[in-house]
Amino acid sequence: MISLKNVTKYYRVNGSKNYILKNVTLDIPSNTNVGIIGKNGAGKSTLLRMIGGIDFPNSGKIESDKKFSWPMALSGGFQGSLSGKENAQFVCRFYGKSHDAIREALAEVEEFSELGKYFYMPIKTYSTGMKSRLGFAMSMAFDFDYYLIDETLSVGDKYFKEKCQKKIKQLQDNKNILLVNHGMAVLKNMCDSGILLNDGEMQYFENIDDAIKEYNRI
Amino acid sequence: MEQRTSFEIQKAVIMSLFLREMKTRFGSQQLGYLWAILEPAAIIVVFWVMFGFRMKKTMPGVDYPMFLMIGMLAWNLFSGYVTRSMNAFEANQGLFVYKQVKPVDTLISRLLVECLLYLIVVCVFIIAGYLLGFRVAIDNIPGLAAILFLFILFTFSTGLLFAVVGNFSENFKKVVGLIMRPMFFMSGIFFSVQDVPEKFRDLLLLNPCLNFLELIRTEYFAAFNSQHASLLYIVSCTLVISLLSLWLYSKLEKRIIAS
Numbered sequence: 093m094i095s096l097k098n099v100t101k102y103y104r105v106n107g108s109k110n111y112i113l114k115n116v117t118l119d120i121p122s123n124t125n126v127g128i129i130g131k132n133g134a135g136k137s138t139l140l141r142m143i144g145g146i147d148f149p150n151s152g153k154i155e156s157d158k159k160f161s162w163p164m165a166l167s168g169g170f171q172g173s174l175s176g177k178e179n180a181q182f183v184c185r186f187y188g189k190s191h192d193a194i195r196e197a198l199a200e201v202e203e204f205s206e207l208g209k210y211f212y213m214p215i216k217t218y219s220t221g222m223k224s225r226l227g228f229a230m231s232m233a234f235d236f237d238y239y240l241i242d243e244t245l246s247v248g249d250k251y252f253k254e255k256c257q258k259k260i261k262q263l264q265d266n267k268n269i270l271l272v273n274h275g276m277a278v279l280k281n282m283c284d285s286g287i288l289l290n291d292g293e294m295q296y297f298e299n300i301d302d303a304i305k306e307y308n309r310i
Numbered sequence: 311m312e313q314r315t316s317f318e319i320q321k322a323v324i325m326s327l328f329l330r331e332m333k334t335r336f337g338s339q340q341l342g343y344l345w346a347i348l349e350p351a352a353i354i355v356v357f358w359v360m361f362g363f364r365m366k367k368t369m370p371g372v373d374y375p376m377f378l379m380i381g382m383l384a385w386n387l388f389s390g391y392v393t394r395s396m397n398a399f400e401a402n403q404g405l406f407v408y409k410q411v412k413p414v415d416t417l418i419s420r421l422l423v424e425c426l427l428y429l430i431v432v433c434v435f436i437i438a439g440y441l442l443g444f445r446v447a448i449d450n451i452p453g454l455a456a457i458l459f460l461f462i463l464f465t466f467s468t469g470l471l472f473a474v475v476g477n478f479s480e481n482f483k484k485v486v487g488l489i490m491r492p493m494f495f496m497s498g499i500f501f502s503v504q505d506v507p508e509k510f511r512d513l514l515l516l517n518p519c520l521n522f523l524e525l526i527r528t529e530y531f532a533a534f535n536s537q538h539a540s541l542l543y544i545v546s547c548t549l550v551i552s553l554l555s556l557w558l559y560s561k562l563e564k565r566i567i568a569s
Contacts, residue, residue: 141568144407144409145409146406146407146408146409146567147567147568148567148568162407162408162409163407165407169404169405169407169408170404171330171334171404173334173337174330174333174334178330178333182326182327182330183408185322185325185326185329186319186322186323186325186326186327186408186410186411187322187410188314188318188319188322
């Protein structure tokens with residue numbers, strides 16, 4: 093379960109406060125895959141980042157005893173002059189994997205990302221799609237309770253998208269995802285429940301279809 | 311993944327950042343280490359030619375190139391570190407998607423990289439000096455280690471302070487850039503403060519770097535003893551800047567991560 097207790101988050105825009113969450117208290121139950129829906133600027137990514145512990149509410153608390161992946165977004169997390177392999181190695185190291193576990197994880201990442209020789213080339217030679225493939229493959233090498241995915245399933249070719257979706261489906265036996273995506277078909281396919289963000293309010297729907305219906309209404 | 315203490319996590323993060331930085335800076339195609347030797351060597355030669363003859367008289371028993379080398383490397387470590395620190399958080403912003411990586415870790419790991427690099431460079435220069443027939447012996451090794459430790463602490467806290475302020479102010483970066491240039495000539499890299507006319511001495515000694523360089527040389531050279539630099543002054547400077555930078559950083563850490 094993820095508990096939000098009196099959470100307020102805003103950004104200052106030209107002196108006035110633009111609310112993402114306004115005193116929200118809500119529990120997101122466990123064992124459900126949650127799609128996060130909302131208009132541009134409603135704060136979907138910010139919510140994901142707060143849950144992932146790399147952004148912070150202005151007041152209130154977000155609590156959970158689950159392990160979260162880093163929020164997988166389209167940018168960030170890589171050192172351009174190092175290869176994909178070296179970047180993956182770096183993340184494995186500070187997550188505290190042992191020498192053997194790192195070797196195993198690297199083999200896994202190389203295989204799943206299907207980057208071929210690019211795996212050994214600097215990240216700056218990668219396309220956006222290749223970066224998101226690497227990022228996704230890296231997070232799959234770790235044992236998290238929740239995988240936080242921000243739009244990374246929207247880029248890349250159809251084949252790899254399907255491969256990722258299949259992989260997540262496999263994971264879902266004991267793992268869950270929190271997904272930000274603009275494609276309603278992807279959300280319907282991947283998620284059970286939904287969160288709708290609108291004007292500082294946050295609503296939870298047990299069924300993703302209801303969340304989408306409500307989103308289309310506003 | 312088993313539960314780790316926050317200290318263990320930070321240690322693992324700093325270690326992996328360290329290895330990553332070593333690879334980027336000194337990887338097979340980088341000439342980073344070569345420049346760290348060639349650049350000070352070139353400047354040492356220039357100042358040696360310009361002032362070497364005069365300094366022989368004012369500092370008997372000290373070989374001027376060695377005197378220059380100590381000043382040059384200490385200054386390069388300090389100025390290089392604090393200048394790069396101003397952009398450190400921005401440059402590493404991408405890493406803060408991993409909640410284990412705290413902004414300060416990137417500064418600590420880079421300090422380790424720089425210290426290791428300069429240790430190697432100093433050894434190269436000492437060997438070169440020995441081969442050229444200069445007096446290279448260190449007068450007081452424990453004393454030198456102590457003052458260098460203080461100097462590294464001073465360098466780190468100044469770097470942290472500059473990193474935090476630089477993250478929020480572009481003007482600050484420009485001002486520091488402007489100040490660093492004249493500081494090169496006022497930090498006693500190629501002179502000792504005893505050679506400076508008395509009326510300027512006290513003003514120059516407000517610069518902590520000048521005090522550090524004088525005291526580092528006092529410990530290194532048996533024949534050099536700074537009459538004017540104050541240990542109390544640099545200990546106080548280090549203490550004040552450490553506390554100020556840590557306080558400011560702890561207040562702003564979350565904003566730096568989320569920015």
